[in-house]
Amino acid sequence: MSNPAGTFAANLAPAEAARTPDSRVAGAMRGFAQEVGALSAFRLESCIHCGICADACHFYIATEDPQYTPIWKVEPFKQAYKREASPFAPLFKLFGLKREVTADQLAQWQHLLFDSCNMCGRCSLICPMGIDVAALIGQARHAMFDAGLAPKELYEKAAHQHATGQPEASTEPYRDQLLAIGARFGVGIPLDQAEADIMLCVPRTDIEQYPSAVAALARVMQHLGVSCTFRSEGLVAENYGYFAGSKQWQRDISLRLIEQAIACKAKTLLIPECGQAYTALRWEAADLYGKPLPFAVRAVTEFLADELQAGRLKLGKAATGKTTFHDPCQLVRKGGVNDAPRALMKAMQIDLHELQDSGAFSYCCGGGGGVVDIARAAPLRYRSMQLKLHEIEATGAETFLTSCSDCRHTFDDAKTHLAWEKTPHSLLELVAANLLPTGTPSAAGNRP
Amino acid sequence: MDILGLARGPALKVALAVFCVGVAWRIVGFALLRIRFDLSKPRTSVMRYVSGGLLAIGTRSWPHRQFIGRTGPGEALGYSYHLGLFAVVLLFTPHIVFLGSLFGFTWPGLPSSIITVLSVLTLTLFLAVLFRRVTNRVMRMLSNFDDYFSWFITMLVLVTGLAATAHLGAPYETLLGVHILSFDVLLIWFPFGKLMHAFYIFPSRAINGAVLARKGAVS
Numbered sequence: 015m016s017n018p019a020g021t022f023a024a025n026l027a028p029a030e031a032a033r034t035p036d037s038r039v040a041g042a043m044r045g046f047a048q049e050v051g052a053l054s055a056f057r058l059e060s061c062i063h064c065g066i067c068a069d070a071c072h073f074y075i076a077t078e079d080p081q082y083t084p085i086w087k088v089e090p091f092k093q094a095y096k097r098e099a100s101p102f103a104p105l106f107k108l109f110g111l112k113r114e115v116t117a118d119q120l121a122q123w124q125h126l127l128f129d130s131c132n133m134c135g136r137c138s139l140i141c142p143m144g145i146d147v148a149a150l151i152g153q154a155r156h157a158m159f160d161a162g163l164a165p166k167e168l169y170e171k172a173a174h175q176h177a178t179g180q181p182e183a184s185t186e187p188y189r190d191q192l193l194a195i196g197a198r199f200g201v202g203i204p205l206d207q208a209e210a211d212i213m214l215c216v217p218r219t220d221i222e223q224y225p226s227a228v229a230a231l232a233r234v235m236q237h238l239g240v241s242c243t244f245r246s247e248g249l250v251a252e253n254y255g256y257f258a259g260s261k262q263w264q265r266d267i268s269l270r271l272i273e274q275a276i277a278c279k280a281k282t283l284l285i286p287e288c289g290q291a292y293t294a295l296r297w298e299a300a301d302l303y304g305k306p307l308p309f310a311v312r313a314v315t316e317f318l319a320d321e322l323q324a325g326r327l328k329l330g331k332a333a334t335g336k337t338t339f340h341d342p343c344q345l346v347r348k349g350g351v352n353d354a355p356r357a358l359m360k361a362m363q364i365d366l367h368e369l370q371d372s373g374a375f376s377y378c379c380g381g382g383g384g385v386v387d388i389a390r391a392a393p394l395r396y397r398s399m400q401l402k403l404h405e406i407e408a409t410g411a412e413t414f415l416t417s418c419s420d421c422r423h424t425f426d427d428a429k430t431h432l433a434w435e436k437t438p439h440s441l442l443e444l445v446a447a448n449l450l451p452t453g454t455p456s457a458a459g460n461r462p
Numbered sequence: 463m464d465i466l467g468l469a470r471g472p473a474l475k476v477a478l479a480v481f482c483v484g485v486a487w488r489i490v491g492f493a494l495l496r497i498r499f500d501l502s503k504p505r506t507s508v509m510r511y512v513s514g515g516l517l518a519i520g521t522r523s524w525p526h527r528q529f530i531g532r533t534g535p536g537e538a539l540g541y542s543y544h545l546g547l548f549a550v551v552l553l554f555t556p557h558i559v560f561l562g563s564l565f566g567f568t569w570p571g572l573p574s575s576i577i578t579v580l581s582v583l584t585l586t587l588f589l590a591v592l593f594r595r596v597t598n599r600v601m602r603m604l605s606n607f608d609d610y611f612s613w614f615i616t617m618l619v620l621v622t623g624l625a626a627t628a629h630l631g632a633p634y635e636t637l638l639g640v641h642i643l644s645f646d647v648l649l650i651w652f653p654f655g656k657l658m659h660a661f662y663i664f665p666s667r668a669i670n671g672a673v674l675a676r677k678g679a680v681s
């Protein structure tokens with residue numbers, strides 16, 4: 015087994031670099047203790063060391079390196095649980111069956127918990143014991159953050175977003191960029207309405223790289239004639255607190271959107287094409303908020319599929335030719351939004367050729383979990399995403415669609431670095447390009 | 463007191479007591495930890511996620527089609543030795559008599575000759591499982607004392623049982639005593655190691671199935 019300690023030194027933000035080893039271990043154990051409830055203890059108790067989870071993980075499949083076995087990624091925390099918190103912890107200590115977790119060990123595991131895990135949840139579908147390994151990895155990331163061991167890139171983006179609402183400084187505030195996108199694409203951007211049924215937010219990836227997706231969202235909402243608004247104080251969909259493993263920052267960042275949705279009396283917080291934002295807001299925000307959210311949280315694809323079913327959305331035939339679709343892990347495998355994108359594609363009469371591993375079994379793009387932001391993870395990411403790229407190639411599709419801007423960005427990055435020839439397109443943009451007035455029969459439509 | 467008397471007398475009583483108290487403590491010990499309720503709005507009804515949980519108990523018994531190519535042979539090996547073990551433990555007439563004395567009822571068994579063949583097959587599968595554990599890089603990395611000792615003690619019970627049935631190397635009473643003593647040791651070890659998965663497997667699958675079904679996701 016290649017040892018991650020021999021490969022990587024810890025990649026730390028300056029603010030966390032000076033911590034002592036004792037403070038790191040104490041932080042990790044404190045964070046871990048806060049995480050371990052009955053459910054996570056049960057998951058840690060249930061592992062039978064069969065190693066089957068490795069066979070679901072693209073990092074392991076691509077490298078055959080056992081250290082990328084998903085359950086191994088939480089080994090220090092299994093060790094800490096057995097030694098400190100399990101029912102027979104005194105015996106584990108007495109007989110030295112579990113060693114104390116050390117700062118060096120935690121530093122070694124930074125690579126396994128952050129660089130080589132997209133938290134995609136594929137391992138949670140294969141475990142014969144039914145362990146949700148991805149949930150354990152999420153909790154281990156929290157402990158790593160408390161140990162000051164979040165990777166520099168994720169820490170700094172999370173800190174910036176926590177402080178300012180944006181993960182990075184920009185020449186123009188996102189609010190102004192949003193309005194500029196509206197002007198450029200000739201679509202009205204509803205902003206800071208006092209009241210609206212639907213509150214919109216936007217991936218910063220779209221603002222910076224895919225403004226056409228922002229315009230598409232506004233165009234579709236305008237077409238549907240729904241009452242909606244963006245809010246200057248709660249614009250960004252992504253949550254870097256989630257990526258970095260900071261529960262406090264994740265909570266505070268989610269709270270910006272929650273408070274804005276409450277302020278404008280929104281009935282729905284609509285998540286754009288951003289899988290991670292969906293997980294953070296649809297499934298995790300209420301727990302961090304401490305009570306059920308007073309509005310619904312919906313992915314734009316499921317919202318549009320419902321509009322389609324209700325007859326309020328009509329779509330023309332999209333001229334995409336042979337097409338394939340990448341299922342974003344957070345939306346589909348971990349979020350249950352499986353049928354909605356297919357309903358939209360069917361309505362546009364798309365000739366869909368599914369990937370060999372599609373739907374809940376789709377491989378991650380390789381960029382999820384913040385991995386695409388970690389510079390040193392790039393070589394491993396390029397290697398692991400080959401599985402996905404080969405599956406896409408194998409369909410022979412002319413058009414490649416997805417419904418997550420981070421996935422799209424990861425595939426675009428592969429175009430640049432791996433000379434991959436396909437261009438990932440947004441399903442939402444395709445919908446916006448093929449809108450028909452209600453009651454109009456289908457007609458020849460547009461390409462993405 | 464001879465070895466047989468010890469094995470099925472005081473040793474068995476102590477082993478059963480450790481087993482019962484240990485298993486209960488191991489379960490209560492983590493079940494008493496904080497339970498967090500998911501405050502997100504479920505996508506599906508309570509009935510759907512309860513049924514999703516129950517369904518997962520069965521569906522997780524075999525890998526999804528997408529995983530079979532990579533995991534099918536390993537899982538088949540794993541299930542095979544478990545099935546062999548269950549057959550030998552539950553369908554060998556002397557075992558039925560012993561279990562009947564504990565539970566108060568009995569059931570029909572298989573002829574001894576078939577049990578012997580099944581035992582030899584199971585023993586072979588046990589060796590294959592160990593071979594796989596030490597040669598598979600992932601399993602070797604994950605393995606610790608618990609894995610090897612749990613394998614060893616289960617294997618010991620199987621081997622001593624076979625020896626007793628075949629009257630190999632010592633008087634029958636002695637061999638039977640050693641067999642029951644090894645079973646006593648297994649009972650004592652049970653709550654402390656991975657053998658506990660016998661109690662965990664179905665609830666664990668059900669919980670994961672319910673969590674995913676609550677989101678409307680595949681489990």
